[in-house]
Amino acid sequence: MTTVISFASQKGGVGKTTSAINLSTAFAVGGYRVLMIDLDPQDSVSASFGIKTASSYGTRELYCDPSTPLDELCTKTRHENLDFIMSNISLMADEYEVIQVAADLFYLKQWLQSEVEGKYDFVIIDCPPSMGSLTVNALVASDLVIIPLQCEALAMQSLKRFLRTFKELQTKIDSHLRIAGILLTMYDRQIEVHRVISQQVYHYLQGSVFQTIIPRCGEIIESSAVGKSVINKSISSVGSTAYIRLANEILDRFNIR
Numbered sequence: 001m002t003t004v005i006s007f008a009s010q011k012g013g014v015g016k017t018t019s020a021i022n023l024s025t026a027f028a029v030g031g032y033r034v035l036m037i038d039l040d041p042q043d044s045v046s047a048s049f050g051i052k053t054a055s056s057y058g059t060r061e062l063y064c065d066p067s068t069p070l071d072e073l074c075t076k077t078r079h080e081n082l083d084f085i086m087s088n089i090s091l092m093a094d095e096y097e098v099i100q101v102a103a104d105l106f107y108l109k110q111w112l113q114s115e116v117e118g119k120y121d122f123v124i125i126d127c128p129p130s131m132g133s134l135t136v137n138a139l140v141a142s143d144l145v146i147i148p149l150q151c152e153a154l155a156m157q158s159l160k161r162f163l164r165t166f167k168e169l170q171t172k173i174d175s176h177l178r179i180a181g182i183l184l185t186m187y188d189r190q191i192e193v194h195r196v197i198s199q200q201v202y203h204y205l206q207g208s209v210f211q212t213i214i215p216r217c218g219e220i221i222e223s224s225a226v227g228k229s230v231i232n233k234s235i236s237s238v239g240s241t242a243y244i245r246l247a248n249e250i251l252d253r254f255n256i257r
Helices: 016-029 046-047 059-064 092-102 106-114 132-143 153-172 192-208 218-225 238-253
Strands: 003-009 034-038 082-085 121-126 144-152 179-185
Touching: 003 016, 003 132, 003 153, 016 034, 016 046, 016 082, 016 121, 016 144, 016 179, 016 218, 016 238, 034 046, 034 059, 059 092, 059 106, 092 106, 092 132, 106 132, 144 153, 153 192, 179 192, 179 238, 218 238
Parallel strands: 003 121, 003 144, 034 082, 034 121, 144 179
Antiparallel strands: none
């Protein structure tokens, strides 16, 4: 059985792509077969892996040429258990065409069920920083939704807006939509506002927040700069340890080990 996990937030810069990449890597290192899909037209995943040339096949073909074989859509990585479908929605015309198909909010779910189910243990989806049709496609297709949250006031406002929208989607589109948890990211306990906001989040949302907290650390920043996951760059670092802990927390919390 394939478990689909989406990283979604209406606010950019909260560690969404970084967390998707590193959770994918943590699962792959743990022996699970993982497919990561980048639905963000900004193509942040390619940038994070230092890939400078646009992929010939990717999310555009996934939506606009569904007969394209899965093997052609995938970009192989240095890890045998980890494949990517890169975002290659580079032109405005491409984005318009993809969005037209994604207006069918169940399109991605149906594609995953027919083309991917059983071939991977996990599908990890990096959503655009909005609640447009591509993000809703990912949410509807997902078994679990992770919401990265930076410990800042503006991020809290974005979280409230996201939760209201998610509740509306549950009511109007799919009552089975499920939030796996809120993931605190880029946390620095030396900063007072980070401590205060994290305390408030755990107090008010309690079990909806992952126990794992992703710290602000140089290794995570440096790994993106050199085109690697922090796990591949420095597996003993605090950043790497945090993402491996997150992977184990998900496996245990949802009994999918």
